[in-house]
Amino acid sequence: xxxxxxxxHAPFQEVVVYDPEGREYTFRSSKPxxxxxxxGPQEGTLDQSLRDQAVACGAEIRFGNPxxxxxxxxxxxxxxxxxxxxxxxxxxxxDMADGVFGAVSDRLAPKGYAYLLVHKGLGTxxxxxxxxxxxxxxxxLEATVEFFCQKTGVKMRNPRHxxxxxxxxxxxxxxxxxxxxxxxxxxxxxxxxxFGIRYAxxxxxxxxxxxxxxxxxxxxxxxxxxxxxxxxxxxxNRYTFEKxxxxxxxxxxxxxxxxxxxxxxxxxxxxxxxxKRLTYPAVxxxxxxxxxxxxxx
Numbered sequence: 599x600x601x602x603x604x605x606x607h608a609p610f611q612e613v614v615v616y617d618p619e620g621r622e623y624t625f626r627s628s629k630p631x632x633x634x635x636x637x638g639p640q641e642g643t644l645d646q647s648l649r650d651q652a653v654a655c656g657a658e659i660r661f662g663n664p665x666x667x668x669x670x671x672x673x674x675x676x677x678x679x680x681x682x683x684x685x686x687x688x689x690x691x692x693d694m695a696d697g698v699f700g701a702v703s704d705r706l707a708p709k710g711y712a713y714l715l716v717h718k719g720l721g722t723x724x725x726x727x728x729x730x731x732x733x734x735x736x737x738x739l740e741a742t743v744e745f746f747c748q749k750t751g752v753k754m755r756n757p758r759h760x761x762x763x764x765x766x767x768x769x770x771x772x773x774x775x776x777x778x779x780x781x782x783x784x785x786x787x788x789x790x791x792x793f794g795i796r797y798a799x800x801x802x803x804x805x806x807x808x809x810x811x812x813x814x815x816x817x818x819x820x821x822x823x824x825x826x827x828x829x830x831x832x833x834x835n836r837y838t839f840e841k842x843x844x845x846x847x848x849x850x851x852x853x854x855x856x857x858x859x860x861x862x863x864x865x866x867x868x869x870x871x872x873x874k875r876l877t878y879p880a881v882x883x884x885x886x887x888x889x890x891x892x893x894x895x
Contacts, residue, residue, distance in 0.1 A: 599799070599800070599803045601648070601651065601799070602647075602651060604647045604650075604651070605635060605636075605642060605643060605644045605646070605647035605648075606635065606636055606642040606643070607633045607634070607635050608633060608634045608635075608696070608717050608718075609630035609632075609633050610630060610631055610632055610633070610634065610696075610698050611626060611627050611628070611629065611630055611631060612624060612625070612626045612627075612631070612698070613625050613631055613632070613698045613699070613700065613860075614697065614698070614699045614700070615699070615700040615701065615702070615851060616699070616700070616701040616702075616703075616745075616749060617701075617702060617703075617847060617848045617851050618702065618703040618704070618705070618844040618847055618848065619848075620745075620749070622749075623851050623854070623855050625854060625855070625860040626859075626860065627859050627860055627861035627862075628859060628861075629861055630861075631698075631860065631861055631864075632698065634698070634715055634717050635795070636720070644795070668777050670776065671775060671776025671777045671778075671809070671814065672776070672777060672778075672809075673777075673778050673779075673780055673802065673805050673806065673809070674777060674778070674779045674780070674783045675779075675780050675781050675783055675798070675802060676782075676783050677763070677765075677782050677783070678763055678764065678765030678782045678783075678785075679765075680765060681763030681764060681765055682728070682763075682764060682765050682766050683710065683726060683727060683728045683763065683764040683766075683792055684726075684727045684735060684761070684762070684763055684764075685724050685725070685726045685727070685761065685762045685763075685764070685792070686724060686725055686727075686735045686736070686738070686739045686759075686760070686761045687722060687723050687724025687725065687739060687742075687759075687760055687761075688722070688723050688724075688739075688743070688754060688757040688758060688759055688760070689720070689721070689722050689757070689758050689760060690720075690721050690722075690723070690754040690755060690756060690757040690758065691719055691720060691721070691754075691755040691756050692716060692719060692720075692721045692752060692753060692754060692755060693719070693753065694716050694721065694750065694751070694752045694753070695716070696716055696717050696718070697714070697715075697716050697750070698713075698714075698715055698716075699713065699714040699715075699746060699749070699750060700712065700713045700714075701713070701742075701745060701746075702844075702847040702850075702851070703745075703844065703847070704843070704844060705741060706725055706738060706741050706742045706745055707725040707726050707727050707728075707738055707742065708727055708728065708729040708738070709727075709728035709729045709839070709840050710725070710726040710727050710728040710729075710792075711726055711791065712724065712725045712726070712738075712742040712745065712746070713726070714746045714750060714752060716752070721752065721754065723742060723743060723746060723752070723754070724739070724742070724760075725738040725739050725741075725742045726791075726792055728792075728836075728840070735761075764782065764787055764792045764794070765782050765785050765787065766785055766787050766788075766789040766792075766832075766833075766836075767784075767785030768785070768826065768829045768830055768833065769784055769785055771818050772784040772786075772801075772817065772818060772821060773814060773815070773817050773818055775814075776809075776814045778805040778808065778809065778814060778817050780798060780801040780802045780804075780805050781794065781797060781798030781801055781802065782794060782798065784801065784821075786798065786801050786821070786825075786829065788828075788829075788832045789829070789832040789833045789835070789836040790832050790835040790836045790839060797825065797829075800824065800825065801821055801825075804817060804820040804821050804824065805817055807820070808820060827869075827870035828868055828870065830870055830874070830875075830878045831867075831868050831869060831870045831871075831874050831878075832868065833878065833881055833882070834874045834877050834878055834881050835867065835868070837881045837884070
């Protein structure tokens with residue numbers, strides 16, 4: 599995509615995950631399972647690096663000057679207005695060794711997951727909640743902090759609270775005339791775990807290409823071909839994850855644990871296989887019928 603990886607990005611080939619009973623599973627891969635990146639205006643963050651590269655290419659960025667209308671079209675990349683999931687947590691300083699930890703338990707994060715990330719003395723601890731428990735967010739975060747303190751011995755210094763929302767859908771179209779919607783503005787986010795940075799950057803790249811080619815109408819075809827199948831598979835994964843509750847969480851971790859390379863297992867899990875392609879319309883209807891906010895539009 600022409601983006602230089604001039605931002606801090608730490609690869610991790612090992613992740614520790616706890617089931618609802620607190621049993622520990624360690625998943626490894628010969629290739630990175632994920633990269634940790636930092637967000638914000640500081641040097642070395644993803645945001646600052648992308649800003650510097652855009653400015654170097656001649657872009658003009660106007661902070662604090664929102665544009666409410668795009669009469670000639672363009673790209674809309676703002677965050678979600680109607681959230682489907684919530685995340686609350688702390689960023690902090692710590693002496694703990696680097697590591698990536700997760701936990702699946704409705705006691706910590708209903709229908710979601712809790713996580714602890716540590717790299718070079720900086721940490722993030724959070725509860726990602728996929729049910730509408732607005733009044734209980736603080737209690738789930740408190741339980742998450744207590745859980746990881748017990749399991750990992752993490753000690754937080756100078757904790758700073760944060761919160762955020764997420765939105766998920768597989769839209770019929772992410773275009774209104776010459777206006778193209780990318781990232782969470784279009785609902786492009788993994789319905790199972792909520793990951794969305796890659797979708798945001800990739801959809802932005804595809805939308806820019808469509809506009810530069812003078813073919814905004816090609817954008818829907820481009821994103822559907824590139825990652826539409828993975829988005830739909832994510833909804834099937836999310837539905838089964840919620841349907842079987844904590845029993846399903848344990849089963850999922852055990853299946854992952856049987857794999858010699860969990861990265862390869864996850865790639866298969868996110869493939870739009872024949873049965874997932876067949877199941878997806880029924881999952882969509884079921885989510886609509888139950889009034890769930892998390893459904894494919």
